[in-house]
Amino acid sequence: MAMPATPKPLRADTERTVRRILEAAERVLSANPAATMEQIAAAAGVARTTVHRRFASRDALITALAAWATQRFHEAVDAARPDTAPPAVALYQVTANVLRVKIGWxxxxxxxxxxxxxxxxxxxxxxxxxxxxxxxxxDTGLLRPDTDLEWARRVYYALIHEAAAEAPASDAAVDALATRVVHTLLHGIGDSATA
Known part of the structure; x- marks a missing residue:
């Protein structure tokens, strides 16, 4: 049985064009999910034929856009060094990085x-x-020893989802939002003295 051919890497100029199209598609489709390929091409500053040459259909473009964002999501988590950085640092950095991807894409x-x-x-x-x-x-004491880790992760994901819906405009605002998410996860919102 023959192995499928590995796709050839894109040339640098082609890669830049594809990225420009994907970034334009994100902007245009965020503002108008029914936008056409022509509108995306105009926003990318390329000819409509260039978009069609790279993406056979609107669905193919959206699939490529989703794959691109998924890869950015994965890179955002990896960049935080979740397996090696101190847990508090990694938790904050994962949160900030993921928020940037979820908001930007x-x-x-x-x-x-x-x-x-x-x-x-x-x-x-x-x-x-x-x-x-x-x-x-x-294990390092950042979370209580009796923490239900599955529940904690589900709460964390929900906090990130809600935080991303705020869509802050600046890096400083995203950093502040990440701090708020981590603080809420670790300390809650109630008065611990009355709990």
Whole structure:
């Protein structure tokens, strides 16, 4: 049985063009999910034929956009060094990095198909990294020893989801939001003296 051919890497200029198209698609589709390929081409500053040469259809463009965002999501988690950085540092950095991706690529992150094996694989890797980080956080005392880690992760994901819906405009605002998410996760919102 023959192995499938590995796709040739894109030339640097082609890669820049594809990235420009994907970034334009994110902007245009976030503002108008029904936008046409022509509108995306205009926003990217390329000819419509260039977009069609790179992406056979609007669905193919959206699939590529979702794959691009999924890869950025994976890189955001990896860049925080969840397996090696001190857990408090890694938790904050993962939060800030993921918020940047979810806010900057909101249309694409919402368009990520859950039934594509490559996407499922990336999400499984991210979830496993988060599970290891939360285990390290518990083992080092950042989380209480009796913390239900599955529940804590679900709460954390919900906090990130809600925080990303605020869509702050600056890096400083994203950093402040990440701090708020981590603080809420670790300390809650009630008065511990009355609990």
């Amino acid at each position: 909101s249309f694409a992150m919402g368009a990520v198909p859950t039934d594509v094996p490559e996407v499922a694989h990336v999400h499984a890797e991210v979830l496993a990294a988060c599970e290891r980080l939360f285990t390290r956080a518990r």
